[in-house]
Amino acid sequence: MVAASSIPGWKRGDGLLLVLTGAGISAESGIPTFRGAEGYWKVGSRNYRPMELATHEAFVAAPDDVWGWYLYRRAACRAARPNAAHLALAELERALGGDFLLVTQNVDGLHLRAGNTPERTYQIHGNIDFMRCSLECTAALAPIPSSFDFWEKGRSPSAAEKALLVCERCGAPSRPHVLWFDESYDEPRFRFTSSLAAIDRASMLVVVGTSGQTNLPNQICGVAARRRIPFVVVDPEPTPFSELALRVGGTFLRGAASDHVPKLATALVAPA
Ligand code: APR
Numbered sequence: 154m155v156a157a158s159s160i161p162g163w164k165r166g167d168g169l170l171l172v173l174t175g176a177g178i179s180a181e182s183g184i185p186t187f188r189g190a191e192g193y194w195k196v197g198s199r200n201y202r203p204m205e206l207a208t209h210e211a212f213v214a215a216p217d218d219v220w221g222w223y224l225y226r227r228a229a230c231r232a233a234r235p236n237a238a239h240l241a242l243a244e245l246e247r248a249l250g251g252d253f254l255l256v257t258q259n260v261d262g263l264h265l266r267a268g269n270t271p272e273r274t275y276q277i278h279g280n281i282d283f284m285r286c287s288l289e290c291t292a293a294l295a296p297i298p299s300s301f302d303f304w305e306k307g308r309s310p311s312a313a314e315k316a317l318l319v320c321e322r323c324g325a326p327s328r329p330h331v332l333w334f335d336e337s338y339d340e341p342r343f344r345f346t347s348s349l350a351a352i353d354r355a356s357m358l359v360v361v362g363t364s365g366q367t368n369l370p371n372q373i374c375g376v377a378a379r380r381r382i383p384f385v386v387v388d389p390e391p392t393p394f395s396e397l398a399l400r401v402g403g404t405f406l407r408g409a410a411s412d413h414v415p416k417l418a419t420a421l422v423a424p425a
């Protein structure tokens with residue numbers, strides 16, 4: 154059990170608690186991480202290196218392959234259920250209300266399905282359940298139809314299926330609503346400015362299950378360290394963020410999200 158006293162310097166009422174999550178929080182829901190041994194970026198095929206599929210360049214060159222890959226990953230997300238760590242963060246938002254904000258790199262939508270609200274959940278890498286116009290004729294998102302809920306690995310959409318993956322407004326092909334490696338964060342789609350503004354005023358940062366390889370999370374953790382706000386990292390392995398937290402007097406809870414996050418959430422809402 155994590156006692157409230159083991160979270161140095163923070164008590165309910167101190168202001169905004171920012172929680173940053175990565176693929177590790179969904180690992181126990183059965184969704185592979187990216188850089189673990191069975192991770193999406195590690196397990197390839199004869200035909201492609203998976204990381205190369207997560208680019209706009211690949212989408213332009215081979216849209217059917219890219220769609221097939223995302224439909225397969227989306228099917229894995231649809232089949233998964235939120236775990237105890239997701240549910241604990243939803244409970245934490247209910248308890249803290251406007252003093253809670255979740256920034257997630259995960260596109261699996263499990264935080265929303267667990268009960269976190271879209272207003273207080275910044276999906277900074279998108280959401281795999283949605284598509285948008287590849288020609289940017291509109292910023293609107295459209296849900297991917299449920300007929301794609303089951304998808305075998307390696308299958309690309311047929312012509313009839315591709316006709317369902319088009320922009321309703323202009324008829325151009327749609328694309329998955331995810332941030333690719335050769336693209337940049339922005340505010341309207343990925344809440345870039347809002348995320349940075351949030352860490353500027355946050356009173357505490359909790360980081361769960363991320364290996365620290367992406368830009369905006371690095372900026373968030375860097376600001377937290379500079380501001381010397383309470384900084385807690387949950388991960389089974391040391392990461393650049395756990396090392397940073399320890400360097401600035403923070404806490405590293407080494408272990409699985411489903412073990413630590415519910416206890417941490419209980420401790421955080423305990424009366425001071
Ligand atoms: N509980 C908590 N953390 C876990 C668990 C678990 N049960 N299992 C694994 N982890 C940790 C790993 O130790 C690792 O530190 O989760 C982290 C997963 O790291 P990555 O696979 O690199 O995933 P993430 O950090 O979310 O990747 C960031 O990279 O390619 C992009 O867009 C993709 O959003 C993704 C981003």
